[in-house]
Amino acid sequence: MEFYLLCFFAFLAGFIDSIVGGGGLVQIPAFFILYPQLTVPNIIGSNRLASAAGTSMAAWNYSRVVAIPWKTVLYAGLSAAICSYLGATVQSMLPSEVLKPIILVLIVVIAIHTYRTKNFGQHESFRITEKRLPFWAAGIGAVLGFYNGFVGPGTGSLLVFGFVSVIGYNFLSASAISKIVNVIADVSSLVFFLLHKHVLFHLALPMLVCNVAGSYFGSRMAVLRGNAFIRKVFLVVVAGIVLRFAWDVFFR
Numbered sequence: 001m002e003f004y005l006l007c008f009f010a011f012l013a014g015f016i017d018s019i020v021g022g023g024g025l026v027q028i029p030a031f032f033i034l035y036p037q038l039t040v041p042n043i044i045g046s047n048r049l050a051s052a053a054g055t056s057m058a059a060w061n062y063s064r065v066v067a068i069p070w071k072t073v074l075y076a077g078l079s080a081a082i083c084s085y086l087g088a089t090v091q092s093m094l095p096s097e098v099l100k101p102i103i104l105v106l107i108v109v110i111a112i113h114t115y116r117t118k119n120f121g122q123h124e125s126f127r128i129t130e131k132r133l134p135f136w137a138a139g140i141g142a143v144l145g146f147y148n149g150f151v152g153p154g155t156g157s158l159l160v161f162g163f164v165s166v167i168g169y170n171f172l173s174a175s176a177i178s179k180i181v182n183v184i185a186d187v188s189s190l191v192f193f194l195l196h197k198h199v200l201f202h203l204a205l206p207m208l209v210c211n212v213a214g215s216y217f218g219s220r221m222a223v224l225r226g227n228a229f230i231r232k233v234f235l236v237v238v239a240g241i242v243l244r245f246a247w248d249v250f251f252r
Helices: 002-020 024-034 040-065 070-091 100-116 133-150 155-167 171-195 201-251
Strands: none
Touching (some): 024 201, 040 171, 155 171
């Protein structure tokens, strides 16, 4: 029974994550609840293999219909990969509880801003000159790559918000960019888990299949329904992130 529920949550996580990020809010807690006997590295490593494959599927789907700004992806992806590793290193030395109250306030502000600004992310309106764009992209990748390594949940959603609010991409383009940046960061950390034999393939491979299926359907729906749909899903996912961090801050 636990195995089938895990596969269901992997599908759901892939569906949500492919649209606007945040699939880890579904898949990782479900994994911990269904398999409490496993170690944290086993769960994170197995989950990372499945989510990396699902995110790759979503990235491929987006790339077929969205013009990908590869310079932005390259700078953001490389800085995210480096800083994700750095964030994981710092996380091993500092308790994440130090940062969580600050993140909670930040995400609440993001949710309010997105909800109140009805045209937010509906059209591209660049705020950065083309010459400076790679450096701002690298900055977004660095900050959220570090966050990914240090804390983790909601990185994809925050990447989307960063590319929309700071640079001025619309939601569809920002989602496409974020998926590719996420793949780069995920593969970077996945190498560590594979080398240290933390990936449980008898669970990770079925999860991978379900996550990829969910990512395929989710990204197809995002492409077909456009920016307004992605904005609504973004608000729902951000609300989930707020609840998750509020629980960690006030009840743990």
